[in-house]
C-alpha cells in the first residue's frame with residue numbers, strides 16, 4: 231500500500247477534503263486481462279496529480295473508473311466528491327464535426343447546465359486563453375490537431391468542473407504547442423483551483439505541472455511511487471526547468487521508469 235504523499239497542512243489550516251478516494255481498486259477485463267491491481271489513491275481537493283507509467287499499465291483504465299465510465303472489480307471502492315462536476319478530456323477529442331469551435335464550446339457548457347449568460351461571458355475569454363479567438367467560426371476539420379485538442383480542452387474547462395480528468399490531452403501535439411498549453415493549463419488551474427488528474431507519458435510535463443507524480447508499475451498497474459513535487463508556484467517554464475529540484479525529480483522518475 232502506498233502512503234499518500236499529501237503534505238501536512240500548515241498549522242491551524244484544515245486539511246483539504248479528498249476529491250477522489252480509491253481503495254483497493256482492481257480491474258480484470260473479460261478474458262482475464264488484469265489491468266489494475268489494488269490501487270489506493272487519495273487526491274485532496276485542489277491538487278494537481280500527474281500519472282506516469284509504461285504503456286498498457288492501466289492509466290486510462292484508472293481514469294475511466296474514476297469518471298464512472300467503467301466499473302472496477304468488486305471489492306474495492308471509488309469515491310468522487312463531486313461526480314456531477316467532473317470534466318474529462320481524452321486523447322481523441324469529442325468535438326462535434328457539424329458545429330463550429332464556438333458552437334462546440336457553447337454546447338459543452340449548455341449540456342452541463344451552465345446558465346446562458348455565463349456561457350456568453352465565458353466563450354470569448356476561453357477562446358482567447360487557448361489562442362483560438364480567430365478560429366471561433368471554423369469547424370473541427372478546418373483546424374490543426376493541436377487546435378482541435380485545445381478546443382476540446384476548452385469545451386471541458388468552460389464548464390469549470392471541480393475535478394478534471396485529462397488523458398494524454400497533449401500527446402499528439404508538437405513540443406511548442408504542448409509547452410504553451412501546459413502554461414495555459416497551469417494558469418487556468420491557478421485561477422480555478424480544480425482537482426486535476428492528468429495521465430501523461432512526459433516526465434518533464436508531469437514535474438512541471440503537478441503537485442504530485444504517481445508512477446504506476448507495469449501491468450497489472452499498481453502504484454509504484456507517489457512523489458511530491460515541492461517546486462514553488464506560480465511556475466514559469468524556463469525558470470522551473472532550471473531549478474535543481476526539477477532536475478532531481480525528473481532524474482529520479484527517469485531512473486524509476488528505466489529511461490536513462
Ligand SMILES: Nc1ncnc2c1ncn2[C@@H]1O[C@H](COP(=O)(O)OP(=O)(O)OP(=O)(O)O)[C@@H](O)[C@H]1O
Nearest residue numbers: 259260263265284285286287288289290291292449
Ligand atoms: N475494453 C477493454 N477490454 C479488454 N482489455 C482492455 C480494454 N481496455 C484496456 N484493456 C487492456 O488493459 C490494459 C491497460 O490499458 P490502458 O489503456 O488502461 O493502459 P494505459 O496505461 O492507458 O496505456 P497507454 O499508455 O498505452 O495509453 C491494456 O493491456 C489494454 O489492452
